[in-house]
Structures are given as structure tokens and as C-alpha cells.
Amino acid sequence: MSRERWLDEALEASDRALFVRRARALRSPSVPELGAILAAADSRPRRNPGIPARKAVLVALSLVAAAAVLCVVAASALTTHERGARAILADEGDASVPLGAAWTSYEPAVCEPGAEETGSDEACVAVPASLLVASSDGIPRACVEPLEPVRHADDFALACKREPEMSSP
Amino acid sequence: MVTVPPLRVLPLPNEPDLAEAVDAEVDDGSWAADAPCDRTALAALYSELAPAVLRFLRDLLGDDALAADALQEAFVRAFRRIETVPRGTRLAGWVFGIARNVSLELRRARGRTRRVLVEEDARLACRVADVRARSPEAQLLDREAVVVVTRALAQLPEDRRAALLLRLDHGLSYDEIARAMGWSLAKVKVEIFRAREVLRATLDAYRGGVP
Numbered sequence: 283m284s285r286e287r288w289l290d291e292a293l294e295a296s297d298r299a300l301f302v303r304r305a306r307a308l309r310s311p312s313v314p315e316l317g318a319i320l321a322a323a324d325s326r327p328r329r330n331p332g333i334p335a336r337k338a339v340l341v342a343l344s345l346v347a348a349a350a351v352l353c354v355v356a357a358s359a360l361t362t363h364e365r366g367a368r369a370i371l372a373d374e375g376d377a378s379v380p381l382g383a384a385w386t387s388y389e390p391a392v393c394e395p396g397a398e399e400t401g402s403d404e405a406c407v408a409v410p411a412s413l414l415v416a417s418s419d420g421i422p423r424a425c426v427e428p429l430e431p432v433r434h435a436d437d438f439a440l441a442c443k444r445e446p447e448m449s450s451p
Numbered sequence: 452m453v454t455v456p457p458l459r460v461l462p463l464p465n466e467p468d469l470a471e472a473v474d475a476e477v478d479d480g481s482w483a484a485d486a487p488c489d490r491t492a493l494a495a496l497y498s499e500l501a502p503a504v505l506r507f508l509r510d511l512l513g514d515d516a517l518a519a520d521a522l523q524e525a526f527v528r529a530f531r532r533i534e535t536v537p538r539g540t541r542l543a544g545w546v547f548g549i550a551r552n553v554s555l556e557l558r559r560a561r562g563r564t565r566r567v568l569v570e571e572d573a574r575l576a577c578r579v580a581d582v583r584a585r586s587p588e589a590q591l592l593d594r595e596a597v598v599v600v601t602r603a604l605a606q607l608p609e610d611r612r613a614a615l616l617l618r619l620d621h622g623l624s625y626d627e628i629a630r631a632m633g634w635s636l637a638k639v640k641v642e643i644f645r646a647r648e649v650l651r652a653t654l655d656a657y658r659g660g661v662p
Contacts, residue, residue, distance in 0.1 A: 294619070297647055300654070301620040304600045305506065307593035311515075313501040314523050316494055322523065323530040 488536035493529060496542055501526065503543075503621055504550050510604060510616050511554045521557055525550040544617075544627030551613055551631060558609075595657070603653035607646055614639060615646035 504525060508518035529546050536545055585593070604612050614632060617623040623631065629639045 294647070297650055298619045298622075300596045300600055300650070301616075303593045303596035305620065307590075307597050308506070311502055311505045311509070311519075313498075313505055314519075314526075316497045319497070319523060319526045320490075320494070320530060323527045326527065326531065 488533055488538060488540055488542065490530060490533055493533050493542060493546075497526070500543060500546060504546060507547060507613075507616055507621060508550055508554055510620070511551070511609065511613055512557065517557060517561075521550065521553045525553045528553070541627060543621070544623050544631055547617055547621060547623065547627075548631030554613075555609075599654050599657050600650070602657070603646075603650040606649050606653065611642045611646045614642045615650070618643050619647075 501522065505518055505522045508521045508525070509515060512518050512521060525546065528549050532549075536542070604615070607615065610632070614628055614634075617628045617631060618625075625636055625639050625643075628634075628643075629636050632639065634642070
């Protein structure tokens with residue numbers, strides 16, 4: 283036994299001695315008869331041995347709480363999707379365009395093809411159809427001039443590219 | 452290499468019976484239930500266990516009548532659930548756990564948020580047993596223990612007080628206290644360590660204040 287442990291046990295024994303003295307000093311309390319306790323235990327109705335009511339309530343509350351959490355998560359996801367749809371970025375374009383010049387966000391969002399502007403506080407910005415690039419996530423995107431949509435030869439996907447300048451001889 | 456023998460109690464002058472009392476409190480094998488846990492086993496322990504549980508409840512609730520109600524409720528629950536206790540469970544720890552839960556329910560039911568264990572020394576003096584058969588010195592020491600322990604307990608929050616009582620007054624192991632309180636073993640040790648610090652500080656303050 284280490285010295286620390288021995289010391290700790292000695293201190294605890296000293297503390298415990300206080301409680302022993304106290305227990306001895308206090309009047310011994312009178313307790314109910316065992317028969318009365320047993321009779322009271324037998325007289326109580328027994329619960330259903332299946333799932334206790336308390337557990338059933340807890341399970342039901344847990345299910346309700348889980349459903350509420352799912353609703354909140356779904357609503358949050360929808361809101362995020364709508365917000366994301368409003369921040370429309372043009373494609374980066376080719377490497378010759380300085381970084382930053384090609385990245386431009388439309389706020390409000392680019393309108394769906396065929397949609398009309400609805401006034402000064404329009405919900406979307408009309409962009410010429412020639413600049414629209416169909417994206418895989420269904421959100422309309424548009425190239426920022428001077429970039430233009432160019433279809434890739436391999437997968438026919440549209441991307442924004444700078445129109446190659448005509449070189450003069 | 453010098454080996455130090457384990458010390459169970461600190462020897463006190465003119466108190467040869469105290470060491471036996473401490474050992475009896477801590478190592479009483481009758482509370483260890485290797486036998487099947489059934490009503491017979493619990494009934495056999497009742498006369499021995501009930502006074503200790505009542506003292507525990509009185510220390511937690513600070514009210515004799517409330518503690519008596521809690522004791523009856525705790526044992527009624529214990530007898531109703533005794534068949535669910537796994538074989539080999541030490542019944543004392545299990546019953547103390549039930550008693551502690553009952554005390555919490557009673558406190559909540561009565562809306563008692565403040566600490567209830569505040570007793571005047573005068574009231575304590577009335578509760579001290581008739582100890583005329585004991586020596587005046589022993590009576591004085593016992594009385595001192597009542598005052599010091601009660602003052603220390605009054606400074607402790609309910610959880611910590613319960614853990615300290617289960618350890619020092621009722622001799623439960625740390626594992627049993629962890630099960631009874633629903634705590635981790637580490638938390639039990641920390642709580643009891645802090646409670647013992649308060650106890651020793653109270654004892655020091657008491658001795659410093661005695662002329």
C-alpha cells in the first residue's frame with residue numbers, strides 16, 4: 283500500500299469515526315413494523331408487466347421530439363436551398379480572364395428562362411437567353427460578359443468561355 | 452522496506468469500542484447479499500437496515516416526519532421490486548439508492564429548493580440520546596461529533612451530502628455509491644473528496660472556536 287493511500291485511508295477512518303460517534307449519540311429512531319411495510323407493498327396494485335407506462339410516455343415523447351427535429355431540419359434545408367438559388371455565380375471562364383472579373387453574382391437571382399421581370403423590386407434579373415447556362419442543380423446560371431456559353435466537345439455541357447479575339451495579320 | 456499495516460480507525464483515548472463500531476458499520480457482511488434477492492432476504496435485513504436508512508433520510512430531508520414517510524415509501528418500493536434485483540447485489544446500496552430517489556421526489560413535491568438541514572445546536576442537544584451510561588468525556592466527544600457533522604452537512608449541496616453520508620455514515624463502497632446516485636466513479640470520488648474537505652474545515656473551525 284502506498285503512503286498516500288495509507289494516509290488517505292487513515293484520514294477517511296478519522297472522518298468516519300465522527301459519523302459513528304454521531305450515530306451513537308443520536309437517539310435510535312423508531313421504524314415502522316415490517317408487517318406494516320409488507321402489507322403496504324402487497325396492497326398496491328401491480329402495474330402491467332409489459333412496457334411500463336412511464337417508459338411508454340418517454341418513447342412517445344421521444345418520437346414527437348424526433349419528428350419535430352426532422353421538420354425543423356427539412357424547413358432549414360428548404361430555406362437554404364432558396365437562399366442558394368438567389369446567389370447565382372457565373373462560371374469562372376477560361377484561365378485568361380483575371381480572377382474576380384469572371385466571378386459575379388446576380389442579386390436577385392437570374393430568372394428562369396422565359397420569365398419576365400416584374401418591376402423595380404423584381405424577384406429575378408432577366409438575362410439574355412444566349413448567356414444562360416443550364417446547370418446540373420437546376421438553378422439557372424448565366425455567363426458574365428464578356429464570357430459566353432460554350433459547349434464542351436466531350437460531354438456537351440455548357441460553360442462560360444471568353445470569345446477568342448480575332449487576331450489581325 | 453517498511454510495510455505499513457492498514458489502519459481502519461484512528462485510536463481514540465478511552466474508547467476501545469469505537470474501532471469495533473466502525474468495522475461493524477463498514478464490513479458488516481450481513482448487508483452483502485450473495486443469497487438470492489427475495490423478500491425473505493430483505494426482510495431479514497429490515498431491522499438492521501431501516502434505522503440506518505431512516506437516519507440517511509433524516510439527514511437529507513431535515514424533517515423527522517418526512518423522513519419517516521420516505522422510509523416507508525422506500526421499503527414498500529424495495530419489497531415490490533426485490534425480485535428484479537440481480538443475484539449477488541448488495542441490498543444495502545440498492546435500498547439506499549431507492550431511499551435517495553424517494554427523498555428527491557418528496558423534496559420536489561414539497562417545493563423545497565432551499566437547504567433544509569439547518570438545525571440549532573439547542574435542538575440537536577434535545578435529540579442526543581440518553582447517554583448516562585457513558586463517560587462524561589465520551590458524551591462530550593459524541594456531542595461534538597453531532598454538532599460538527601450537522602454543521603458540515605448543512606453547508607453541502609444535497610447531492611454531495613448524500614454521497615458523503617453513504618460513504619462515511621453508511622459505509623458504502625464507491626461503486627455502490629455510483630450506482631445509487633447514478634454517477635460515474637470519478638464523480639463520486641471528486642464529490643466525496645470535496646465534501647470531506649468541508650467536513651475537516653468545519654471541524655477545524657469548531658475546534659478553533661472552542662475556548
